[in-house]
Amino acid sequence: MHPHGLPPKASLPGIRQVIAVASGKGGVGKSTVAANLAIALKQQGFEVGLMDADIYGPSVPMMMGLGVVDQQTTPFPIIKYGLKLMSMGFLVDPNQPVIWRGPKVAQAVAQFLTHIDWGILDYLIIDLPPGTGDAQLTLVQSAPLTGAVIVTTPQDVSLIDARKALRMFEEVRVPVIGIIENMSYFMADDGKKYHLFREGGGRKLADESRTPLLGEIPIDPQVGECGDLGEPMVSKHPSSLIAEVYRQLGRIVVQESAKAAQTGNLPEVQL
Ligand SMILES: Nc1ncnc2c1ncn2[C@@H]1O[C@H](COP(=O)(O)OP(=O)(O)OP(=O)(O)O)[C@@H](O)[C@H]1O
Numbered sequence: 001m002h003p004h005g006l007p008p009k010a011s012l013p014g015i016r017q018v019i020a021v022a023s024g025k026g027g028v029g030k031s032t033v034a035a036n037l038a039i040a041l042k043q044q045g046f047e048v049g050l051m052d053a054d055i056y057g058p059s060v061p062m063m064m065g066l067g068v069v070d071q072q073t074t075p076f077p078i079i080k081y082g083l084k085l086m087s088m089g090f091l092v093d094p095n096q097p098v099i100w101r102g103p104k105v106a107q108a109v110a111q112f113l114t115h116i117d118w119g120i121l122d123y124l125i126i127d128l129p130p131g132t133g134d135a136q137l138t139l140v141q142s143a144p145l146t147g148a149v150i151v152t153t154p155q156d157v158s159l160i161d162a163r164k165a166l167r168m169f170e171e172v173r174v175p176v177i178g179i180i181e182n183m184s185y186f187m188a189d190d191g192k193k194y195h196l197f198r199e200g201g202g203r204k205l206a207d208e209s210r211t212p213l214l215g216e217i218p219i220d221p222q223v224g225e226c227g228d229l230g231e232p233m234v235s236k237h238p239s240s241l242i243a244e245v246y247r248q249l250g251r252i253v254v255q256e257s258a259k260a261a262q263t264g265n266l267p268e269v270q271l
């Protein structure tokens, strides 16, 4: 039994690295980042899985142009755009509220990890639900995580919540691979960067937690359009600026997650 009375970590022998994408605050673009990062890693030649751990508000099916499937006839994970995918949204209509309580949610996620034949994967990306409550804690403790990436936006409110996420990972001794600042700037046609919110928030958070700033992703209305159309931007527009930024992010995540796997660089949280 785990010292905190939690189930032991699942063992995933075929998966090299398990990376959670987290944030303290909702709506900062975790799911979008998880999906596009997964595609970028795939484009670099890795075998990649994307697991949606957001049981109450799954977004992987819609982002990938999928929905509820016939469980009897569909093998899981589902493969699309070269990724291996699993989500509660393949099993239950997202418009029907799932009213499961904590332990059952943890059980569902544990089953996604262990009862599904992921095969051999270089990276399994886990899209976490927003927040730092019990549900997230159980999730990050039951999955054998290499580490977590924390998504924030440049604004102060988002940073306050991102610090909570950092603290949560520190508490459960999960390494933080680094910080991703999403919606950092808008790149105008004239090639000028416009910082619509405040500037440098991701850098500040990275510095104070002594974790790397992995990337700064621009705002692009096409990102949202692609999400609605069911194909991530990096897959649909591989020659766009966003796609290039994600591929660069992918290269850094490969490097930094390898370091985290070796040394377990825990964040230093100064509050
Ligand atoms: N870089 C970006 N440029 C423009 N729109 C973006 C960008 N990143 C994310 N979005 C949009 O912002 C919205 C929220 O993104 P997303 O669902 O990925 O956030 P989330 O953090 O996973 O939310 P939740 O907390 O609800 O899980 C979506 O409509 C998405 O298309």
Ligand SMILES: [Mg+2]
Pocket (backbone or CB within 6 Å): 030, 031, 032, 054, 059, 127, 128, 129, 130
């Ligand atoms: Mg999400």
